[in-house]
Amino acid sequence: MRYTRTHQRKLFLGLTLLTPLLLLLLLAVGCGAAAPPAPAANPTVAAPATGPGAPTAMPKSITAPAAPTVNPGKLTFMTAGVGNERFTYNYAVGGGNNFARFLQGYLIATNEKTELIPGIASKWDVSPDGKTWIFTIREGGKFHDGSAITAQDVWWTFMHYWGKDESGSAAERVTQSSAQSLARTVGSITQPQPNQVAINFTQGNAGFAGAYVSEAAGNWYGVNPKRPKVHDTAQEEAYDKKPVSSGPFTLMKHVPAEVMAFERFEDYYYQTKNGLPEDRRPKFKSLDLRLVPEEATRVAAIRAGDADIAPASLATKKQVEAGGGRLVFGPEGLYMRVMLLGCYKTANPCSKKEVRQALDYAIDKNIIRDKLFGGPEVFQTKGWAHITPSTIGYSKDLDVWPQDVAKAKQLLAQAGYPNGQGFGKLTVNTWVSTAMPFLPESAQLAADFWRKELGLDVEVKVGDEAALKRDTLTDALHGQILWRDNEAGLDKSSVWLPSYGSPTHGARLHQTQDLFDLTGMALGVVEPVERQKQNNILAKRGRDESYELGIGYINIPWAVGPRVTAWTPYPLAFYPSNIYGITLK
Numbered sequence: 001m002r003y004t005r006t007h008q009r010k011l012f013l014g015l016t017l018l019t020p021l022l023l024l025l026l027l028a029v030g031c032g033a034a035a036p037p038a039p040a041a042n043p044t045v046a047a048p049a050t051g052p053g054a055p056t057a058m059p060k061s062i063t064a065p066a067a068p069t070v071n072p073g074k075l076t077f078m079t080a081g082v083g084n085e086r087f088t089y090n091y092a093v094g095g096g097n098n099f100a101r102f103l104q105g106y107l108i109a110t111n112e113k114t115e116l117i118p119g120i121a122s123k124w125d126v127s128p129d130g131k132t133w134i135f136t137i138r139e140g141g142k143f144h145d146g147s148a149i150t151a152q153d154v155w156w157t158f159m160h161y162w163g164k165d166e167s168g169s170a171a172e173r174v175t176q177s178s179a180q181s182l183a184r185t186v187g188s189i190t191q192p193q194p195n196q197v198a199i200n201f202t203q204g205n206a207g208f209a210g211a212y213v214s215e216a217a218g219n220w221y222g223v224n225p226k227r228p229k230v231h232d233t234a235q236e237e238a239y240d241k242k243p244v245s246s247g248p249f250t251l252m253k254h255v256p257a258e259v260m261a262f263e264r265f266e267d268y269y270y271q272t273k274n275g276l277p278e279d280r281r282p283k284f285k286s287l288d289l290r291l292v293p294e295e296a297t298r299v300a301a302i303r304a305g306d307a308d309i310a311p312a313s314l315a316t317k318k319q320v321e322a323g324g325g326r327l328v329f330g331p332e333g334l335y336m337r338v339m340l341l342g343c344y345k346t347a348n349p350c351s352k353k354e355v356r357q358a359l360d361y362a363i364d365k366n367i368i369r370d371k372l373f374g375g376p377e378v379f380q381t382k383g384w385a386h387i388t389p390s391t392i393g394y395s396k397d398l399d400v401w402p403q404d405v406a407k408a409k410q411l412l413a414q415a416g417y418p419n420g421q422g423f424g425k426l427t428v429n430t431w432v433s434t435a436m437p438f439l440p441e442s443a444q445l446a447a448d449f450w451r452k453e454l455g456l457d458v459e460v461k462v463g464d465e466a467a468l469k470r471d472t473l474t475d476a477l478h479g480q481i482l483w484r485d486n487e488a489g490l491d492k493s494s495v496w497l498p499s500y501g502s503p504t505h506g507a508r509l510h511q512t513q514d515l516f517d518l519t520g521m522a523l524g525v526v527e528p529v530e531r532q533k534q535n536n537i538l539a540k541r542g543r544d545e546s547y548e549l550g551i552g553y554i555n556i557p558w559a560v561g562p563r564v565t566a567w568t569p570y571p572l573a574f575y576p577s578n579i580y581g582i583t584l585k
Contacts, residue, residue: 067271070264071284071584075564077576078292078301078310081434084466085256087243088236089220090161090174093466095434095485097220098575099289102262104222105246105269107135107154108214109280114390114490114572116214118276120149120223120246120269130204130524131187135197135213141269143225144250149269154197156226158189162199167231177473178219181498181505182212203501204524206531207392207493216572218487218494222246248282248579260289270580280580295437302559308584309567309576312559313437314374320559329377330556330569330577332388334436337486338446338549339499342478344511349423350479354415356546361408362453363446365400365551372438372445378557384543384550386492390572393492393522393535398543400550405453412454420455427480428458431465435574436485436554443483473506487574488553493523500542509547 083094087103109119122138141149162170162183171183187200199208211217223246227235243251246269249262263286270280292298292310299316301307303323312320317327340359343350350356365381373379382389384398409419417423428447433439440462447458460483468484471477486495498505501519510516518541522534543550556574560567563585570577 068279068281068283073284073584074286074288075284075584076288076307078290078298078307080293080311082291087240090176090179093175093469095465099260100220101575102249103243103245103247103251104220106215106222108209110214110216112570114216116210124209126526128526130206130526131201133199133208134192137195138275140274142267143246144244144265147225149223149246151191151195151197153226154223155189155191157224158197158199159230161221162186163189163230165230177498177507178494181502203520205493206524206526207491210491211493216490218489249287257291262287282580284584299559302561305561308561308564310559312557314378314557324562326560328558328560328567328569330573331571332390332488332553333556333574334485335386335388335488335553336551337385337484338551339482340547341472341480341482342475343547345478348479352415353545354411358408358411360401360546360549361404363449364403368442368445369552372441379552379554381552383553384539385548386495387539388488388553391490391492392532393539395536398539400552408453423456426456426458428460428483429463429468429477429480430483431463431468433485439485488572490572496523
């Protein structure tokens with residue numbers, strides 16, 4: 001059964017809901033230096049459902065579709081940033097690191113309706129409490145080196161990202177906030193059957209499939225071939241020099257800070273011979289990803305025919321069209337994330353909810369939408385923080401608060417800071433985003449509202465993205481604001497868990513036990529309708545607490561040259577999605 005977008009807003013997709021039964025566990029199969037252990041206890045999972053809560057069914061082809069016609073040419077994709085250019089998500093920091101999506105393959109795929117559908121995993125099951133996930137790995141998939149994708153590789157991949165072995169816990173060595181918080185909740189990673197991998201959490205995580213291991217996730221936890229050790233610095237550095245993964249392209253050349261040259265992978269797993277309904281191998285032979293930070297240079301390259309796709313802004317539309325190109329929009333790709341850090345410390349003025357709410361009500365979000373981004377075609381003042389209209393938990397009454405200066409002043413006075421008296425300096429940290437245009441400018445606009453309407457002394461600092469993200473894991477920015485971009489998504493468990501559900505996480509936004517409990521309960525709800533309900537309750541509580549401000553989201557503008565005859569980016573994708581849908585002249 002296929003779902004509509006309406007179903008997606010109400011239901012959690014990709015879960016197989018089953019009646020209780022005991023799994024029979026087999027002996028573990030060896031993998032690299034250590035064999036994956038069998039589960040400590042027999043997890044209970046539910047029996048297949050046929051209703052709308054089940055994964056999207058894969059239709060069986062009576063006649064296999066013809067292989068795609070492959071253009072012998074090259075697609076040139078320009079990007080504004082590539083971060084630190086590491087090829088393992090645990091260590092990839094900085095904007096633009098979505099380059100690895102050309103290289104990576106995923107357990108769960110997605111489509112134009114943001115449905116979760118089988119990929120490297122032919123199916124997946126979850127226990128009723130959301131603590132145990134079991135993935136069945138399909139046969140026939142291959143890595144770029146020609147070796148078969150096996151459940152042992154998936155076990156090793158999970159261990160590398162989030163597991164704990166003799167070298168320690170992943171939580172102690174990774175640099176990504178989402179990886180740290182998830183690793184702290186992993187109880188065990190095992191193989192209950194030779195073709196299966198189970199991950200067991202110490203707390204419910206009903207969003208794990210959609211938020212972490214699917215193509216639709218904001219991260220890129222792809223499936224990689226096992227190595228002799230789960231964690232070894234020398235092996236990880238060697239992998240960065242010659243990465244091998246399971247995605248649609250093989251990396252052929254990498255010149256740091258300049259270009260990554262990819263070639264179409266003929267044995268990419270997503271094709272009909274492996275039991276999948278269509279052939280998703282790219283329809284062109286090669287792809288060059290070139291680092292070009294300046295938008296004007298990227299647009300000039302599109303006009304000159306030296307580039308085919310590049311991130312742009314609405315202001316460049318006429319220039320792109322004058323060269324025979326067009327702007328294509330990635331719906332609901334990014335949201336503006338405004339985090340008030342360390343506000344659980346009473347020494348900080350933002351420890352008072354009235355202060356946090358006053359900051360929100362003082363901003364005219366429509367000015368940001370219209371004056372900076374050019375209107376609702378690009379920027380939408382809907383949703384709250386990471387809960388955008390297509391996200392689980394959304395309802396219309398969560399849309400951003402309109403500007404209400406009188407209410408903002410009243411709230412600030414109630415908090416003990418009339419007209420900003422005694423508040424001290426408010427520091428807003430931001431960066432030049434490689435994905436969202438006008439990020440520092442939007443922070444400056446907000447600062448102007450706070451100065452004018454609330455009488456606050458506000459300083460906007462434009463810093464380094466990677467450094468600021470590291471600082472959120474410490475108390476370095478406590479009492480300050482981080483004004484950043486972040487990826488939208490169908491399931492944002494990867495935000496709820498570290499920011500609201502982890503009492504020991506460095507980047508948590510509060511220290512309130514009942515909010516930790518509410519988050520934990522919502523994360524553990526598997527049943528789709530109830531999951532939507534509990535996530536909505538949680539989102540409304542989060543919006544009321546205002547540890548994050550609701551500003552809005554953007555439909556990402558991509559400049560597309562005339563050589564690209566067809567491309568429709570998927571919704572909820574901040575990265576270049578639907579690459580297999582691109583056709584060239």
